[in-house]
């Protein structure tokens with residue numbers, strides 16, 4: 115596969131925190147347009163990978179490439195502007211704002227008018243604000259939250275809050291979205307809906323998805339490819355059926371009750 119077919123590449127990535135090696139020589143290639151799963155027991159180094167991809171941490175060794183360009187070492191906002199968005203293990207919405215305003219604030223990333231345009235309400239300002247509102251209206255429709263647009267985010271059911279978080283990440287118009295345990299705390303019905311939702315956004319928003327989760331039903335249902343981490347190292351990589359039948363994975367992870 116040509117390099118540009120991989121939207122994200124981790125090349126021999128190492129991350130050490132003092133004496134702890136959280137990532138040990140990790141190489142992962144994520145094909146553009148795929149849903150890519152990263153699984154592994156608690157403390158295996160999954161979130162550390164997301165933190166290196168988004169610039170929260172630089173790598174100790176190795177490179178992170180986004181669309182063929184090295185991004186490790188760049189500030190988080192520069193990486194976000196290149197087209198990478200993420201959600202977090204714990205929900206980070208503006209709880210007192212409406213669903214719509216949560217999306218609108220995320221849209222501000224795409225606004226280019228200056229302070230003076232804002233004060234004078236120039237045509238540039240008005241047209242960009244109009245465009246943002248139309249974009250948020252469409253996004254609400256696409257993610258199935260139109261009926262809840264005026265509700266406070268805190269008042270949404272849990273599954274809907276997770277959906278809004280993902281929608282807010284999508285409002286930055288990313289090419290790649292990183293989802294850190296989006297199904298955490300969900301029951302079976304909620305996680306089934308989430309799986310369907312993630313598949314839908316991949317299609318509708320033309321976005322590549324990398325997902326960390328402990329819900330194997332979600333991971334196995336939606337991922338094209340999966341990497342398994344264990345104690346910071348890459349234990350296995352493959353399609354869902356290959357991972358499910360890999361004896362090393364079974365003994366390290368899948369066989370262990372959560």
Ligand SMILES: Nc1ncnc2c1ncn2[C@@H]1O[C@H](COP(=O)(O)OP(=O)(O)OP(=O)(O)O)[C@@H](O)[C@H]1O
Nearest residue numbers: 131134135136154155156157158159160161162163
């Ligand atoms: N900022 C940090 N300073 C020191 N150690 C850290 C730091 N961040 C992560 N670690 C350590 O790195 C290892 C991997 O942590 P990480 O959070 O990446 O695991 P994880 O696979 O995401 O776990 P979980 O499934 O519990 O979220 C752990 O031993 C953790 O304690």
